Amino acid sequence: MGPPMTAAPEEPYRKAMAENLAFALLNGSDEVQFVSPRALPYFNRRDIATRPFALASVALAPQAELLATLIRARRTGLIAHSQALQLRRGDIADEIRVSAQAISDADLDPGAVILIFEPLEAGDVGGCVAADPLSSQSIISDLYAELMLSRDEFHRLTIEHEETVSNMATLNEELYSINEELRSASTELEANRDTLEAGNAALTEMVNRVTKSNNDLENFVGATELALIFVDANLRISRYTSPATTVFKLLPKDVGRPLLDIAHKLEYRSLGPDLEAALQQHKVDREVRSNSGKWYSLRIVPYLSPDNQATGAVITLIDISMRKEAEENLRTGEQRWRMALEAAGDGIWDWNVVSNKSLLSPAWRRILGYDSDELSSGTPGEWEALIHPEDQPGVLENIRACAKGEPGWFSHEYRIRCKDGHWKWVLSRGAVVERDHRGQATRVIGTLSDISQKKVAEHEIWYRANYDHLTALPNRSFFLDRLEYEVVQARRAGTPFALMFIDLDRFKEVNDLHGHSAGDLLLRIVADELRGSVRESDTVARLGGDEFTVILPALANPLQLELIAAQILRKLSDPIQLAGNVVHISASIGVTCFPRDADNSGDLVRNADQAMYVAKNAGRNCCRFFSQDMQDKAIARISITNDLHDAIDGQLKLYFQPIIDMVTGEIVKAEALLRWSHPTRGLIQPDKFIHLAEEAGLIGRIGDWVFTQAAAAALRLGNVLGMPFQVSINKSPLELSSPDSLPELDWLAFLERLGLDTSSIVIEITEGLLLQATPTVNERISLLRRAGIQFALDDFGTGYSSMSYLTNYNVDFLKIDQSFVNCGRDNTAGKAIAETMIILAHKLGLKVVAEGVELAEQHDWLRAAGCDFSQGFLYAYPLELDAFEDLLRQRRLRTLAAVVQPKSIGRHA
């Protein structure tokens, strides 16, 4: 086999071109790209117009041979010659040989092949030149080459097949794993499907809910009384509620219309900017008026999409015409009351709490003496500075509480400085008139009234209620408050203090002798003296009448107290000039200490009073400290006083002491003597309980009882004697002098009913009574005397023994005290006085009764001195009525000699 025919790849083409051969060029895809003019007869003409065209256009047969030649040429890279091919032109068939050679040209595709067409001459065989041995060798070498190529190809194909099998196995495995994945994905999908179904159900429910909500919303929009208008981002109406039509006269066709087109129906110029503001996510609130005059509260809020973007706006309108009208009425009303208050002289203040500015009315300024252009800064601090420093904290606290909304009103009386600098009392009252949504006051309005006059009057009333107008000292009420305060203070501080009770002695005499106004003057002088005798911190008070008290804080040392009391007594005992007269007075003082004697105000007053009472009884003009003994006695006194109420019903007794006619020796009269037969204390003498009866206001009833008993006795004893019998009774001074102790009984009427002559009763009065003889006393004595009741002056000579009593009161009897009856050697003066009194009395037409006659020689002496009557133990002890009656009967049976047997009759009383 010879070496393959080689040629430069481009060579056939150039050669064919140069030799003007019949050839055609094919690209790698066996498409005909070029056909030389001489080759045109070998192609179907119609295809040549379009290039490249398919090889099938070659009009040579068989086509398979042509293709095999091509393959060979490409595979070997050598020239391949075809067998003879037939070119049919009608019935004639030309023999054509085609040579193919792969060419490589930069201008051509790889795989390009040149086909050269040669008509065969005679001698050519089957495309091969049979006679040419070189050609056979060439064919053999072609076949060998082809075989080698086929073997390589087979080998390459075998490797490719193995690779393919291996790839198939890999693919198979991959398919298996994909299948597995698909299976698990399927399971997963199953599960996901369940979840999706559940999600679907939830979604369905949610959709239902949303649908319902939408429905609710639709119903709401349809039913609401709110006028709502929705506008889109272009401010066009997107929907509205039916109440909105009354404002804007909207029609369904207005949906989509710009809202600003119909805005002229409201007096609302800033609607455009406000809508724009809403689109910027701002809320707008306004109060606007419609052309029809109605007022609306208008609110614009942004319409928000789910992602919180403002995609439009919602306009709400609420009819507030009624509120506006009410406000207007309020404003009108406010103006009216402002005018009314101003006219009444009250000032008005109007405080805007939010801006903290105050408006003050002209009258407000006028009250303080300011002009209308003064105090006009509007800051509350301006008037706060005028408030009295002591009042300021309270006023401000009240105002702040009011501003917080609790309690919503304010009322305070305080002092405020006027323009001229003086302080004026004012009453400021205010009330919250506007509040914010949290209830806090935003506006407070109030008045300011000038209450100076009221304050003066109040002070006057307070002063009158707490001070004694005569002495300007605290009165009883103020004293008790003060004492209570001291008790609390002393308790807290643990300090003692003292209380003095001062009662003037016989002050009544000053009134009686010098007149009531002189008494008043004396009380004022005493008040000054007391004030001057104690410290500033001590409280001097007048309880009433001639009673004074002094509270001495932080002073319980008895020595100090004694010194102060002594000083008071000394000062008061100094002669006092009173309306041209020199008056001597004194006082009785009782002292008690906290907490030693008592730990409360009530007991302290009682203790001091008791101590003072003891000082009085001790002879007056002295001081006594409270003691337990005093307390015990006071309790006993109180107990007796209490028992006295029962005494009147059955425990009182009258004893009768006979009075002898000194000439005849006969018992002609008796003195009724009162005794109290106490169930536990025994027989009590009058001096032990009459003053208690006076204090307890029982003396009138006791006096009546004594009178009726004495009158009955006089009647009974007169009947025994067969002639009028006189019984004398003792009258307590108070009984005749005090207007409070007027007899409940009409004595004269009683005597008349009894059928007893008034002359059967003698009333014994003392000098003391006449000493206090007020017009009341005189009147009562005159009345009784005119009616026939006789009077005896008791204990004459023991007191002042003023002769004027004897003449002025025209008494019937003078009773000589037993101190003059004692006619012993040492009593010559007494005896002389008694004899003089007898003469004097006789000269004045009075009868004389001697008391306390116990001895016969006294009897003889008195009889010789001309004494008319006498009584005493010489004749008889006081007797009970029955015994007295017995005595009278016995004596009537026998004639008495001039000398009477002493102590031979009667029983002791």
Ligand SMILES: Nc1nc2c(ncn2[C@@H]2O[C@H](COP(=O)(O)OP(=O)(O)OP(=O)(O)O)[C@@H](O)[C@H]2O)c(=O)[nH]1
């Ligand atoms: N001038 C005057 N007398 C008054 C006033 N208030 C009361 N009195 C009189 O003061 C007198 C007080 O009398 P008493 O304290 O009971 O008696 P007293 O004369 O002081 O006698 P003793 O206290 O027992 O020593 C009474 O006669 C009252 O009428 C007053 O305001 N002015």
